[in-house]
Amino acid sequence: MSERPxxxxxxxxxxxxxxxxxxxxxTIRDGGLMNDHQFGDETVRAVYRACVDSGxxxxxxxxxxxxxxxxxxxxxxxxxxVESDIRRIVGDNDTALKLSAMADAEKSDYREDIxxxxxxxxxxxxxATYIHQIPLALDMIKDAHDxxxxxxxxxxxxxxxxxxxxxxxxxxxxESEADVVCIVDSFGALYGEQIDGYVKTFQxxxxxxxxxxxxxxxxxxxxxxxxxxxxxxxxxxxxDASMAGLGRGAGNCPLELLLSFLHNPKFRLRPVLHCIQxxxxxxxxxxxxxxxxxxxxxxxxxxxxxxxxxxxxxxDRGDIIKFYDSLEDPD
Amino acid sequence: MSERPxxxxxxxxxxxxxxxxxxxxxTIRDGGLMNDHQFGDETVRAVYRACVDSGxxxxxxxxxxxxxxxxxxxxxxxxxxVESDIRRIVGDNDTALKLSAMADAEKSDYREDIxxxxxxxxxxxxxATYIHQIPLALDMIKDAHDxxxxxxxxxxxxxxxxxxxxxxxxxxxxESEADVVCIVDSFGALYGEQIDGYVKTFQxxxxxxxxxxxxxxxxxxxxxxxxxxxxxxxxxxxxDASMAGLGRGAGNCPLELLLSFLHNPKFRLRPVLHCIQxxxxxxxxxxxxxxxxxxxxxxxxxxxxxxxxxxxxxxDRGDIIKFYDSLEDPD
Numbered sequence: 001m002s003e004r005p006x007x008x009x010x011x012x013x014x015x016x017x018x019x020x021x022x023x024x025x026x027t028i029r030d031g032g033l034m035n036d037h038q039f040g041d042e043t044v045r046a047v048y049r050a051c052v053d054s055g056x057x058x059x060x061x062x063x064x065x066x067x068x069x070x071x072x073x074x075x076x077x078x079x080x081x082v083e084s085d086i087r088r089i090v091g092d093n094d095t096a097l098k099l100s101a102m103a104d105a106e107k108s109d110y111r112e113d114i115x116x117x118x119x120x121x122x123x124x125x126x127x128a129t130y131i132h133q134i135p136l137a138l139d140m141i142k143d144a145h146d147x148x149x150x151x152x153x154x155x156x157x158x159x160x161x162x163x164x165x166x167x168x169x170x171x172x173x174x175e176s177e178a179d180v181v182c183i184v185d186s187f188g189a190l191y192g193e194q195i196d197g198y199v200k201t202f203q204x205x206x207x208x209x210x211x212x213x214x215x216x217x218x219x220x221x222x223x224x225x226x227x228x229x230x231x232x233x234x235x236x237x238x239x240d241a242s243m244a245g246l247g248r249g250a251g252n253c254p255l256e257l258l259l260s261f262l263h264n265p266k267f268r269l270r271p272v273l274h275c276i277q278x279x280x281x282x283x284x285x286x287x288x289x290x291x292x293x294x295x296x297x298x299x300x301x302x303x304x305x306x307x308x309x310x311x312x313x314x315x316d317r318g319d320i321i322k323f324y325d326s327l328e329d330p331d
Numbered sequence: 332m333s334e335r336p337x338x339x340x341x342x343x344x345x346x347x348x349x350x351x352x353x354x355x356x357x358t359i360r361d362g363g364l365m366n367d368h369q370f371g372d373e374t375v376r377a378v379y380r381a382c383v384d385s386g387x388x389x390x391x392x393x394x395x396x397x398x399x400x401x402x403x404x405x406x407x408x409x410x411x412x413v414e415s416d417i418r419r420i421v422g423d424n425d426t427a428l429k430l431s432a433m434a435d436a437e438k439s440d441y442r443e444d445i446x447x448x449x450x451x452x453x454x455x456x457x458x459a460t461y462i463h464q465i466p467l468a469l470d471m472i473k474d475a476h477d478x479x480x481x482x483x484x485x486x487x488x489x490x491x492x493x494x495x496x497x498x499x500x501x502x503x504x505x506e507s508e509a510d511v512v513c514i515v516d517s518f519g520a521l522y523g524e525q526i527d528g529y530v531k532t533f534q535x536x537x538x539x540x541x542x543x544x545x546x547x548x549x550x551x552x553x554x555x556x557x558x559x560x561x562x563x564x565x566x567x568x569x570x571d572a573s574m575a576g577l578g579r580g581a582g583n584c585p586l587e588l589l590l591s592f593l594h595n596p597k598f599r600l601r602p603v604l605h606c607i608q609x610x611x612x613x614x615x616x617x618x619x620x621x622x623x624x625x626x627x628x629x630x631x632x633x634x635x636x637x638x639x640x641x642x643x644x645x646x647d648r649g650d651i652i653k654f655y656d657s658l659e660d661p662d
Contacts, residue, residue: 191560191592192523219553221588226557229522256624257552260631261522270655273624277651293587293604300591320608324601 017263020237024058025051025255026216027280028078029102031246034287037062038076043279044089047243050275052095054259055266058124060100060240061086064114065107080113083120090121098123102154103140105133110140117148126152126182131161134169138176145177152180152214152238158198159189159302170205180212180238181205185227188220188250188299192230199234214238217253219245220299222291224253229261243272244280246287249305250295288312293320297327348594351568355389356382356586357547358611359409360433362577365618368393369407374610375420378574381606383426385590386597389455391431391571392417395445396438411444414451421452429454433485434471436464441471448479457483457513462492465500469507476508483511483545483569489529490520490633501536511543511569512536516558519551519581519630523561530565545569548584550576551630553622555584560592574603575611577618580636581626619643624651628658 027047028039044061051059062078070079077085081101093099099122103110114125125144129137141151153173158166173181183198190198195215202213215231215238217224228239241258245251256276259267284290294308311323358378359370375392382390393409401410408416412432424430430453434441445456456475460468472482484504489497504512514529521529526546533544546562546569548555559570572589576582587607590598615621625639642654 192557193564221591222550222553222556222585225553226523233524254553257627260552260627270652273651273655276624277649281649293607296588296591318608318612320604321601324604 015263017265018232018237019264020212021232021262021264022057022212022238023255023258023262023267024060024100024214024238024240025056025242026060026240026252027242027246027255029060029062029100030240030242030248030252031287031289032062032076032078033248034246034289035283036075037078039078041089043283044078046275046279048089048097050243050271052097053271054268055264056097056255058098058100060102060124060126061089061122062101063108064101064103064110064125066109066113068109069107081122083115086121093121098150100124100126100152102126102128103144105129105137105140108140110143114144114147114149122149124150124152126154126180127178128154128156128184130156131165131169134172138172141176141178150180151178152182153178154182154184154214154216156184157186157304158183159185159187159194166201170202174205174209174211178211180214182214182216182238182240183231183236184216185218185224187302187304188218188224188295189302190227191223192226195227195230196234199231199236203235212237214240216240218247218299218305219250219252219254219291220295220305224251225257225261228253228258232261244276244284244290246280246283246289249289249309250291250299251289294323297324301327346594348596349563349568350595351543352563352593352595353388353543353569354586354589354593354598355391355431355545355569355571356387356573357391357571357583358573358577358586360391360393360431361571361573361579361583362618362620363393363407363409364579365577365620366614367406368409370409372420374614375409377606377610379420379428381574381602383428384602385599386595387428387586389429389431391433391455391457392420392453393432394439395432395434395441395456397440397444399440400438412453414446417452424452429481431455431457433457433459434475436460436468436471439471441474445475445478445480453480455481455483457485457511458509459485459487459515461487462496462500465503469503472507472509481511482509483513484509485513485515485545485547487515488517488635489514490516490518490525497532501533505536505540505542509542511545513545513547513569513571514562514567515547516549518633518635519549519555519626520633521558522554523557526558526561527565530562530567534566543568545571547571549578549630549636550581550583550585550622551626551636555582556588556592559584559589563592575607575615575621577611577614577620580620580640581622581630582620625654628655632658 062081064081127140213236215236217227241255242252245254298305393412395412458471544567546567548558572586573583576585629636629639
């Protein structure tokens with residue numbers, strides 16, 4: 001045995017835990033990108049129950065996106081999050097779990113569709129934005145904040161944003177009503193060292209103003225969990241994950257892995273595993289999310305996974321070389 | 332645009348590459364733990380061709396383990412690596428690819444079975460050892476070195492070794508004939524920060540004596556690639572990976588991901604993807620390697636994956652909760 005080491009004040013502790021950390025389950029919201037949000041009520045209710053039982057902090061139940069752009073019928077209810085649909089699942093949500101809904105910049109009729117907080121069971125509105133939509137996104141944040149919600153500004157596709165533009169956006173975010181500013185690696189393109197850099201940069205704009213840094217990872221290169229751990233170690237306190245990693249393309253940071261890493265005794269793994277076994281894994285054959293070579297290749301090229309998703313929907317699914325060659329030699 | 336940043340002398344460069352890095356493909360050797368090394372010649376030859384064509388540095392073709400302990404017939408040829416079996420695949424191996432074989436401490440008749448280097452196409456002998464077998468392993472290293480081989484000492488199950496014993500083992504390794512000392516995360520239990528610590532510790536024993544540090548990761552927690560990247564960034568120059576991650580239980584660091592990270596232009600991804608599509612993925616249904624909840628749970632508990640492997644061979648496969656409960660409440 002060696003002597004007691006000097007007190008470590010860094011964020012990374014492996015036996016203890018950081019009570020400030022909040023976990024957001026995005027299974028239905030991000031997973032819905034694989035089935036146009038056509039989940040049955042039983043599935044959404046099972047995810048809700050599992051989130052409650054496992055001590056998850058937030059469940060993001062879907063998008064508040066436009067019913068004009070995404071017609072009901074063609075898209076399931078979790079594309080719009082109409083209050084009556086949510087309440088059919090959660091009632092008045094008399095639990096410790098908070099509910100979240102996401103609004104996409106340029107895809108949401110947010111002024112009309114987001115109710116005053118006092119009329120809704122939703123607690124948190126997250127605004128997803130590309131860099132060129134920041135002014136609109138900040139208006140959406142203000143609208144949600146003024147209606148009484150907690151708010152998060154989620155900066156998508158960060159791996160394609162030049163440093164100068166990122167700094168400008170973060171300076172605006174720092175002045176905004178957003179409670180959280182979230183790193184979004186939409187393409188699953190980033191390495192741990194790069195995550196370090198983003199967390200540090202984001203923190204330089206949130207230090208002292210009470211805002212938190214969030215992390216939303218994709219698994220194109222099997223780095224979603226590793227990058228979420230890395231962001232946590234560096235101080236990100238708002239972590240996204242989904243059951244069995246269900247999410248667009250290669251999916252998200254698996255919630256079951258994240259809970260195994262977070263040692264806060266309020267979290268319980270078993271309800272999540274139960275939900276995965278009985279409700280999530282049975283959808284895998286139809287929804288086909290998770291690590292796959294086409295998503296790996298779009299991640300390596302720092303591209304949106306849509307080409308991989310289209311390929312996996314085509315008759316060529318499994319012909320890795322054909323997809324590889326199409327990327328190397330595009331039309 | 333900002334100014335030119337100060338010259339970075341750290342190991343992590345994201346656009347350039349480190350020419351000292353050597354990649355070892357362990358597809359057949361580690362993957363054989365899922366089928367008692369019963370690969371057909373066509374598969375082994377395809378992996379060999381892909382390694383040659385993609386610029387891989389070493390291919391580990393199997394174990395040189397005891398034919399008394401592992402009877403031929405019950406085990407395939409890649410459990411023993413008899414010279415005539417290897418030559419049936421590679422001829423005289425007139426390529427830039429080097430060949431490796433692994434000998435397990437207490438499982439190999441190494442004095443008799445490992446030929447003098449001049450009579451073999453094998454270039455590298457790697458000795459796999461648990462901490463309590465170090466004296467035997469060092470004798471095996473000396474035997475292989477004296478016969479003319481490159482040698483690597485692979486320290487298995489490091490995540491269970493107390494610091495004091497590790498330091499003692501590394502001091503002995505530093506005095507040994509081993510050219511490489513390899514970090515082996517047998518249980519897939521380690522995080523990136525812990526990998527940092529191991530690389531630093533190993534380097535403190537290899538600095539100045541010309542030995543290299545290696546990394547062999549398992550994917551129980553979807554961290555095999557991330558941890559291999561982390562080890563690389565910190566200075567490990569000998570990296571193990573396998574095609575499609577084929578390996579025991581949750582498998583290894585996927586070679587296709589590793590090549591996408593290493594920017595040395597000598598490496599080519601396409602031959603690896605071709606081999607995966609035509610030879611490796613077709614075995615997945617039978618061999619059942621890769622991330623799965625039982626392996627995740629053994630990884631979280633820092634245990635050997637054998638309980639998970641047995642479960643996945645049983646009629647209960649897929650009943651995640653049953654496996655979880657068996658771990659929480661063992662006999």
